[in-house]
Amino acid sequence: MFIATKSVTQSCVLSHEILDLLEVFRKMVNDCIRIGLQNNVTSMKRLCSLSYKQLAKYNVLTYYKLCAISHATGILLNRKKSIKRGREPRMPYARRGLLKSCYGFKIVNGTLKMPIKPGYYYHIALNAYVRQILSDPTLRPRSFTIAANNTVSICYSKEVEKRDYTNIKGIDRNLGNLSVGDTVNVIQYDMSGVVQIGENTRSIMRSVKRNDHRVRKTLCAKYGKRSKNRINAILHRVSKTVVKEAEKQRAAIAFEDIRYIRRLYQRGNGQARGYRAKMHMWPFAEIKRQIEYKAEWDGIPTIQLTARDTRGTSKLCPQCGKKITQVDRKTRQLWCSHCTRWMDRDIVAAMNISMKAGWSRVDHSKGVVYEAMKGNSGRVDPIILRVDAAKLGLRRRLEI
Numbered sequence: 001m002f003i004a005t006k007s008v009t010q011s012c013v014l015s016h017e018i019l020d021l022l023e024v025f026r027k028m029v030n031d032c033i034r035i036g037l038q039n040n041v042t043s044m045k046r047l048c049s050l051s052y053k054q055l056a057k058y059n060v061l062t063y064y065k066l067c068a069i070s071h072a073t074g075i076l077l078n079r080k081k082s083i084k085r086g087r088e089p090r091m092p093y094a095r096r097g098l099l100k101s102c103y104g105f106k107i108v109n110g111t112l113k114m115p116i117k118p119g120y121y122y123h124i125a126l127n128a129y130v131r132q133i134l135s136d137p138t139l140r141p142r143s144f145t146i147a148a149n150n151t152v153s154i155c156y157s158k159e160v161e162k163r164d165y166t167n168i169k170g171i172d173r174n175l176g177n178l179s180v181g182d183t184v185n186v187i188q189y190d191m192s193g194v195v196q197i198g199e200n201t202r203s204i205m206r207s208v209k210r211n212d213h214r215v216r217k218t219l220c221a222k223y224g225k226r227s228k229n230r231i232n233a234i235l236h237r238v239s240k241t242v243v244k245e246a247e248k249q250r251a252a253i254a255f256e257d258i259r260y261i262r263r264l265y266q267r268g269n270g271q272a273r274g275y276r277a278k279m280h281m282w283p284f285a286e287i288k289r290q291i292e293y294k295a296e297w298d299g300i301p302t303i304q305l306t307a308r309d310t311r312g313t314s315k316l317c318p319q320c321g322k323k324i325t326q327v328d329r330k331t332r333q334l335w336c337s338h339c340t341r342w343m344d345r346d347i348v349a350a351m352n353i354s355m356k357a358g359w360s361r362v363d364h365s366k367g368v369v370y371e372a373m374k375g376n377s378g379r380v381d382p383i384i385l386r387v388d389a390a391k392l393g394l395r396r397r398l399e400i
């Protein structure tokens with residue numbers, strides 16, 4: 001048993017007294033950050049003992065003070081992590097008003113009741129979608145966050161039983177597609193729509209000719225937001241389908257580690273600007289985040305392989321384990337001279353990730369996971385299904 005969390009967001013209209021409260025919360029967070037930086041503190045307990053008395057000047061409920069300290073601790077911890085990784089982060093400072101709390105609130109009859117003063121509650125009406133999600137009795141609301149951009153989000157959790165798995169699906173994330181599969185089945189989701197949206201947005205932004213950074217900033221923010229929403233819609237459809245398929249086939253999901261892949265596309269690496277821009281818009285972390293949280297919610301195990309585990313996954317033949325060569329870079333086809341056949345680079349990678357995950361973690365005597373090794377008998381020929389990610393929602397609607 002473990003606890004899985006999710007959150008849901010809606011827009012709402014905030015009154016002046018709430019906006020004042022958000023501002024007070026922001027100030028408290030900034031006070032705590034200042035105290036934390038002065039004393040070089042990143043633990044919640046220590047920050048609490050240092051700053052609690054200094055927050056006495058704010059006339060708010062005690063648990064909002066605790067939540068402000070906890071929020072500041074999170075910011076300070078992130079800063080420490082960035083410094084450890086060798087980055088020079090900016091001075092942390094909360095600019096926008098916000099309020100978050102895990103204490104004192106209630107959800108009654110489709111409204112969020114949050115205390116402002118002792119015995120005095122402020123009510124925020126929840127919309128039908130949020131009400132429908134929270135109506136599930138197994139869910140427990142954990143906290144709420146109100147932001148100054150007129151949104152309220154509620155975080156909820158449930159207890160999940162981890163499922164057993166008899167199979168592992170390897171996920172190979174590529175710019176133009178997402179290949180998910182094992183040695184028996186591979187589904188390739190065509191994500192060229194995502195690349196297209198990114199490129200269109202870039203060309204729109206480049207066409208803004210007004211030499212005024214304020215105008216450019218507003219326009220780019222508008223089109224950037226639009227493109228992000230459209231891309232996220234596709235990613236959500238794909239991640240949902242991937243998790244559903246894994247659930248159906250009682251499979252775990254394995255990821256390779258490509259966190260530092262953007263280092264390959266830095267300025268001065270000899271690549272064209274357009275190419276680098278395209279590679280920097282590739283949402284490989286977002287699709288992983290979505291699949292991970294959706295899998296966690298359904299109790300599907302996920303396996304994170306290290307970069308060392310998956311070295312050369314798209315260069316080794318899944319059948320004979322020998323190195324295979326890519327003849328033409330554009331077609332992404334690989335030729336294995338040992339097995340004398342052509343293979344798709346992305347499908348090979350997905351198969352190899354699945355096998356590597358099985359090899360390192362599962363009892364492979366069960367015979368469900370194949371190994372990539374010399375002399376593997378029997379031809380490994382997966383069934384390959386190609387799906388257009390942009391039409392996934394459409395297909396579902398037609399099925400209904």
Ligand SMILES: [Zn+2]
Nearest residue numbers: 317320336339
């Ligand atoms: Zn081979």
